[in-house]
Amino acid sequence: MKYHQIDRNLFIKNRAKFTAQMKPNSVAIFNSNDIYPVSADSTLPFAQHRDIFYLSGVDQEESILLLFPDAPYDNLKEILFLKETNEHIAIWEGEKLTKERAFEVSGVKTVIWLQDFHKTLKEIMAYSETIYINTNEHYRASIETETREARFVKWWKENYPAHKVEKSNPILQRLRSVKESEEIDLIQNACNITEKGFRRLLSFVKPNVTEYEIEAELIHEFVRNRSKGFAYTPIIASGNNANVLHYIENNQQCKAGDLILLDVAAEYANYSSDLSRTIPVSGRYSDRQKAVYNAVLRVKNEATKMLTPGTLWKQYHLEVGKLMTSELLGLGLIDKADVQNENPDWPAYKKYFMHGTSHHMGLDTHDYGLLHEPMQTNMVFTVEPGIYIPAEGFGIRLEDNVVVQESGEPFNLMRNIPIEVEEIEGLMNR
Structure with a gap:
């Protein structure tokens, strides 16, 4: 091993x-x-x-x-x-x-x-x-x-x-859903290896690079840091590929002006990490891309605060849906009539954000955990909202891994991985 x-x-x-x-x-x-x-x-x-x-x-x-x-x-x-x-x-x-x-x-x-x-x-x-x-x-x-x-x-x-x-x-x-401190350390190590891979990409990505070349950079960095490789099949989705939620072909050229949705992470000692970031091929986000990106980031930040002991997974997702609805209204992607006339089983926001926000993670990327039971201290969850706009040719997902704390906000195991627009642009244009 x-x-x-x-x-x-x-x-x-x-x-x-x-x-x-x-x-x-x-x-x-x-x-x-x-x-x-x-x-x-x-x-x-x-x-x-x-x-x-x-x-x-x-x-x-x-x-x-x-x-x-x-x-x-x-x-x-x-x-x-x-x-x-x-x-x-x-x-x-x-x-x-x-x-x-x-x-x-x-x-x-x-x-x-x-x-x-x-x-x-x-x-x-x-x-x-x-x-x-x-x-x-x-x-x-x-x-x-x-x-x-x-x-x-x-x-x-x-x-x-x-x-x-x-x-x-x-x-x-x-x-398995409640982690021992040793397990959290192992997941943290997987997240640290993922960080190294992501930082490597920020100086590598440029127009006309291919998705599989990005995949190669990641596997190089992961393995040289004692990982077996990817914790799950990597998603490296440029342009409209990002609107296919489980796009894994990774065989397209990345074009100037497009975004690349990366859902890629390392394992370590059989423990998973699970990262999503969305970066600009040309090193700069357009104003529209930036507006959508920051909307997703706000939802992620607010959703993270809800992951506390006693929270019920189903109720949590209802609350995140409200946050996303507000952001989509602000972006002009839906209007008040869409919300008023929505099907409660498939709310209006689901047109642009159709998957869940969080899942247990640990030894499995989608780890064990009984969703009908309240969240507990030392459970580890992803937080991964997204907005997908096929008509505009891009999709954005942002994802961190967090540990539920006895009190206060969850502890972010990916706190050191760049996520703010300005930091990503700065690192890509050094």
Whole structure:
């Protein structure tokens, strides 16, 4: 891994929080992701399942974590099952975790080679009554492939049908949404790497540069700062491309006078950052572009102040809608009649701002969090309003990542990344 080793006490705390919410005499099992095939012998780069990483720090394929807090023997309370490493694997793939190294990373004392998983599980099933299975219940999830976790659940139900079943996901949705201080530091590091990439761009962008050249500058800066790369597929959208919300082709030339909407950010140690900025190809915003830009910035700044403990996500978005409506009226994009005659299910402002303003973030860019429950201290959210005007050939989105504080305004993890018009123009024209 490129990142510095994370203090294993984070994962020890995370497991303690999870097991404290398990029912008596129950077992929870978490699997790594598969390595996904492309064609022939090609594969996609391995990306660890965030839940097993959150609970163990293990960032390796073919790994299983088993938690059994009420086990009759101490060596069965926490177990990591790992693919056994050997000299052949070390030569062809690189060294895998040894038992000693796995303990250093995770704090789990019992490490068993994967070939003994079924034998060990059979013993544990005889002692336990309930199993916690780990299903993906994220509100944005759309899954077309059978995951390693899903295959395990199917196998387990066939082989141990007499056990009771509980779900890990509701526990993890709550635990993962509230960050430990170590996690906030990791997200801050991802934001700092993103800042370096963005500042690099400000002196690079000029008329006729291509979107993919901008992407190349970013990946260079991210990787040289110990990131694996982009936290999500980068959006580098010049001109009218910005009005396609998930534009990812990044293959067009950036023309003088246009804006570039950048929704790009680095990951670090599997933790995401999530940035949006909109910059002028020629280094200066036109008066109209500046007016729209500052309207979006005002909405972002006011929306940020609302992210406080006890706030409900749905009500928050209603209030942001009011802010955006006022700004769109001021820009002449809608009029009072549009507002008076609007459909409550699709208000007038949605013509120009059709997505949500904030989502949880952390180990996943769209991280765990139950949206019907009030916001809490140490949750991390994006704030990302936008105005999209196809008729005028540009769209603007501005986005920061903030930590909900016990009192006062949220703490902006992207506070050092240029966002004001004057600062961006100044840096682009040095």
